[in-house]
Amino acid sequence: MSGLSVGMVIFLIAVGLSLIFGTLKVLNLAHAAFYMLGAYLCFWVSSLIGQSIGSFWVSLLIAPLLVALFGGIVEMLLLRKIYDREVLDQFLLTFALILIIGDLCKLAWGVDYHTVDTPWPLNAPVIFKGLIFPRYNLFIILFAPLLWAGLWSLIHKTRLGSIIRAVTHNREMASALGVNVSYVYTGVFMLGCWLAGLGGALVAPMSAVMPGMDAVVLIDCFIIVVVGGLGSLSGAFLGSVIFGLVTAFGILIAPRLAIAFGFILMIVVLIIRPWGLMGKPE
Amino acid sequence: MEDKKSQAVKSKPIAIGMAFALLAILPQILGPGDLSLVNEMLILGVAASGLNLMMGYAGMVSFGPAGLYVVGAYTMALLLFYTELPFGIALVAAPVIAGIVSLVVGWFCVRLTHVYFSLLTLAFSQIIHTIIFEWYGFTKGDDGIVDIRVPGFIDSITNYYYFTLIIAGISLALIWMIVKSPFGKTLQAIRENPDRTEFIGIHVRSYQLAAFVLSGVFLGVAGALYCGFSHSVFPDFGDIMKSTEILVVCLLGGIYHFLGPMVGAVVYMFLDKTISSYTEYWPLVLGVVIVLLVIFLRGGIVGFVTEKIAMAKQRKTAEAEDYVSS
Numbered sequence: 001m002s003g004l005s006v007g008m009v010i011f012l013i014a015v016g017l018s019l020i021f022g023t024l025k026v027l028n029l030a031h032a033a034f035y036m037l038g039a040y041l042c043f044w045v046s047s048l049i050g051q052s053i054g055s056f057w058v059s060l061l062i063a064p065l066l067v068a069l070f071g072g073i074v075e076m077l078l079l080r081k082i083y084d085r086e087v088l089d090q091f092l093l094t095f096a097l098i099l100i101i102g103d104l105c106k107l108a109w110g111v112d113y114h115t116v117d118t119p120w121p122l123n124a125p126v127i128f129k130g131l132i133f134p135r136y137n138l139f140i141i142l143f144a145p146l147l148w149a150g151l152w153s154l155i156h157k158t159r160l161g162s163i164i165r166a167v168t169h170n171r172e173m174a175s176a177l178g179v180n181v182s183y184v185y186t187g188v189f190m191l192g193c194w195l196a197g198l199g200g201a202l203v204a205p206m207s208a209v210m211p212g213m214d215a216v217v218l219i220d221c222f223i224i225v226v227v228g229g230l231g232s233l234s235g236a237f238l239g240s241v242i243f244g245l246v247t248a249f250g251i252l253i254a255p256r257l258a259i260a261f262g263f264i265l266m267i268v269v270l271i272i273r274p275w276g277l278m279g280k281p282e
Numbered sequence: 283m284e285d286k287k288s289q290a291v292k293s294k295p296i297a298i299g300m301a302f303a304l305l306a307i308l309p310q311i312l313g314p315g316d317l318s319l320v321n322e323m324l325i326l327g328v329a330a331s332g333l334n335l336m337m338g339y340a341g342m343v344s345f346g347p348a349g350l351y352v353v354g355a356y357t358m359a360l361l362l363f364y365t366e367l368p369f370g371i372a373l374v375a376a377p378v379i380a381g382i383v384s385l386v387v388g389w390f391c392v393r394l395t396h397v398y399f400s401l402l403t404l405a406f407s408q409i410i411h412t413i414i415f416e417w418y419g420f421t422k423g424d425d426g427i428v429d430i431r432v433p434g435f436i437d438s439i440t441n442y443y444y445f446t447l448i449i450a451g452i453s454l455a456l457i458w459m460i461v462k463s464p465f466g467k468t469l470q471a472i473r474e475n476p477d478r479t480e481f482i483g484i485h486v487r488s489y490q491l492a493a494f495v496l497s498g499v500f501l502g503v504a505g506a507l508y509c510g511f512s513h514s515v516f517p518d519f520g521d522i523m524k525s526t527e528i529l530v531v532c533l534l535g536g537i538y539h540f541l542g543p544m545v546g547a548v549v550y551m552f553l554d555k556t557i558s559s560y561t562e563y564w565p566l567v568l569g570v571v572i573v574l575l576v577i578f579l580r581g582g583i584v585g586f587v588t589e590k591i592a593m594a595k596q597r598k599t600a601e602a603e604d605y606v607s608s
Contacts, residue, residue: 027397081577087397088343092533093576095526099569107563219408226401256416263409267402271390274398 003248005137006206008144009199010217011240014224015148015233016195022231023168023188026079026090030097032218034193038067038200039209040105043114056119060201067197068190075189080182098214106211113210140202147198152233164188168231223262227269229279238278305447309440318511321443323551324450325507330531330543331457332500337529338537339461340493341473342392345400346407347528349387350498352520354380354505356414359427359515369433373506380502381495383410388494392487395476407525415517426516430509446507453503458540460496469493501528530572536582545584 017031045059045066074097082089118136126133155161166174167184175181199217207213220243228239243262250261275281309317333347354376361372387406394402414421421427436445460466471479472486480486509515518524527550535546553571558564579586 027401078573078577085576086343087400088337088529088533089576089580091343091345091400092526092529092572096569096572096576099565100573103563103566103569107566222401230397257412260409260412260416263405263412266405267390267409270394270398270402270405274394 003244005140006203007240007244008140009202010220010224011236012144012147012202013196013199013217014221014228014240015151015236016192016199017221018225018228018231018233018236019195020189020192021225023164024079024083024185026083027087027094027230028192029091029094029218030101031192031196032214032221033098033101034067034071034196035200035203035217036105036214037070037101038063038197039204039213040109040114040200041066041197042201042204043116043209044109046116053120056116056205060198063201064194064197067200068194071193071197072186072190075186079189080185083185098218102211102214109209111211113208115208116204118205136205143202148233148237151195155233219259220262223266226266226276229276232276232278232280235276235278239276242277302447302451306444309443314439317443318439319551319555321439321446321511322508323548324446325504325511326528326531326551327544327547328450328453328507329501329504329528330535330547331454331540332497332504333528334532334537334543335457335460335500336493336497337532338539338542339466339473340469340490342490342493343400344391344494344497344525345404345522345529346525347403347497347501348520348522348524349403349407349410350380350384350501351505351508351524351528352410352414352515352517353383353498354502355509355515355519356421356427356505357502358506358509359430360421362430362432363427369431369510373510376506376509377499377502380505381499384495384498385491388491388498392490392494404522404525407520408522411517411520414520421517424517426514428514430513430515432510432513436510442511446511449503449507453500454544457500461540465489465492530568530575532582533575534571534582536585538581539584539588542582542584546582549583 013031013035017028020026020028020031041063042056042059045062046055049055049058078093078097082093118134121135126135126138153161155164163174163179164184164187166177167179167181167188171181174184224239224243225236226239227242228235228237243265246261246265247258250258254261269276273279305320308320312320329347329351333344336342336344357376357379358372361367361375362369367375387403391399391402391406415423417423432442436442461469468479468484468489472484472489476486505519508519531546531550532543533546534550535544536542553567554564557567561567575582581589
């Protein structure tokens with residue numbers, strides 16, 4: 001149960017990562033750092049508000065927006081300069097962001113772990129047929145697919161979505177047709193960061209907020225996105241499911257090497273179908 | 283003009299000789315602390331030069347060089363820990379095993395291009411790291427292997443420094459010969475345009491695989507040197523942080539120059555030690571340095587300096603021409 005809800009959060013973060021790669025063609029290693037920032041900001045905002053009933057919900061709203069804002073600044077100041085560069089520059093720049101964001105979080109909130117209380121009215125468990133389900137986890141399991149559906153309709157059914165898809169498909173052509181490509185890039189990057197930040201805020205009541213919480217998530221997200229197909233939203237969904245199954249299977253037969261199963265999955269997909277299960281070949 | 287060129291050719295061996303002479307007398311000048319810092323610089327320089335053989339010359343960007351570095355280090359450590367084999371054999375075995383692993387990993391990787399190539403190298407290095415980390419019965423996992431025996435004659439820091447200097451010198455000479463050979467030139471052709479190179483009848487994948495393996499061999503050498511230097515090995519020699527360190531070193535020095543990675547290693551280690559002694563936030567500083575490098579200093583330090591020298595020379599000749607024409 002808790003595994004499934006954590007999986008749902010990772011899925012949301014992976015969707016953001018995939019969205020950013022699809023449109024900006026940048027492999028954002030720092031994506032999980034934005035997730036961590038979201039978790040810290042959620043803790044910070046809710047502790048600023050204090051012990052009132054709605055404090056978590058307010059910070060769930062505010063923290064991801066702050067992360068998106070920060071992401072927008074990063075995109076405009078740094079990422080924008082390296083879109084035409086080689087993959088090495090992207091790797092190094094986004095890795096540098098991991099170091100910077102990680103240390104800034106340490107500077108701001110220290111190295112100790114922080115916790116966020118499970119919010120009302122989800123702090124009581126649901127008892128169903130003698131089994132206990134934490135309500136908060138149920139909420140996430142329902143919320144994440146809804147959000148994904150909303151995002152899918154945004155991309156595939158609205159005018160804004162068609163602009164994003166046009167830019168993703170052919171940047172020069174879209175630009176020639178009067179689309180302001182750099183606005184779209186900033187917007188999509190902010191949307192991706194918002195998703196990462198939301199993931200962080202959602203995780204905060206379930207696990208400790210502390211330095212290094214981004215490392216594991218980063219690896220999981222990468223495997224999911226590569227397996228599903230870089231840039232594909234439905235691929236991120238399929239990737240999450242397969243990754244979840246493979247990891248569960250791995251834990252069953254060789255618990256210590258469970259992480260390796262994820263990598264093996266990624267390697268197999270990269271070798272057979274480098275563009276991923278649902279992606280399109282370049 | 284021709285005179286100048288032959289002069290430059292003649293002065294090169296002299297410069298190299300002087301550099302070696304300077305490095306050889308360092309133990310007389312520096313204390314043990316600084317000497318071991320120089321030692322680490324040399325080792326990191328060998329690793330970065332090995333990576334650059336593949337990255338700078340063949341244009342294959344690996345995100346997982348530490349995966350092969352750690353194979354070299356653990357080969358040496360495990361042989362010396364579990365067997366009675368002499369040090370020399372372990373030292374040879376490290377690059378050989380690293381080369382064999384690169385052959386297997388590379389065979390898959392060269393089938394992919396661009397970002398997919400890089401991602402696959404990352405995935406393989408993570409698997410290697412996971413195996414070393416989790417196989418506690420054999421590799422001692424997170425505890426690492428400590429107190430590795432080394433022969434008496436290189437036990438002191440000064441002697442180990444000379445040992446590193448010799449191995450690093452040989453490695454760099456070999457890499458130099460490789461990149462200046464027809465094979466090395468072919469790699470550069472592949473970097474510039476793989477399709478055209480294929481059209482003139484060169485089997486690009488075989489060349490890329492060869493570059494991958496050679497690169498792995500030198501990463502293995504560096505890993506073994508570090509194992510002997512610290513008398514211990516740990517799984518984090520093979521993690522993504524170490525991979526990035528080697529990549530940053532290459533970029534810092536300049537990937538399109540032979541000595542770039544070596545210069546990068548010297549500057550990087552110096553910054554690391556100096557800044558770490560002032561603040562615990564070395565990663566923050568490193569992050570800012572990388573951002574500045576990527577955005578403003580693309581050719582690295584060596585690239586920047588050679589560019590400035592070229593510009594100064596151009597100005598000089600332009601001035602001279604102005605003088606003549608007036």
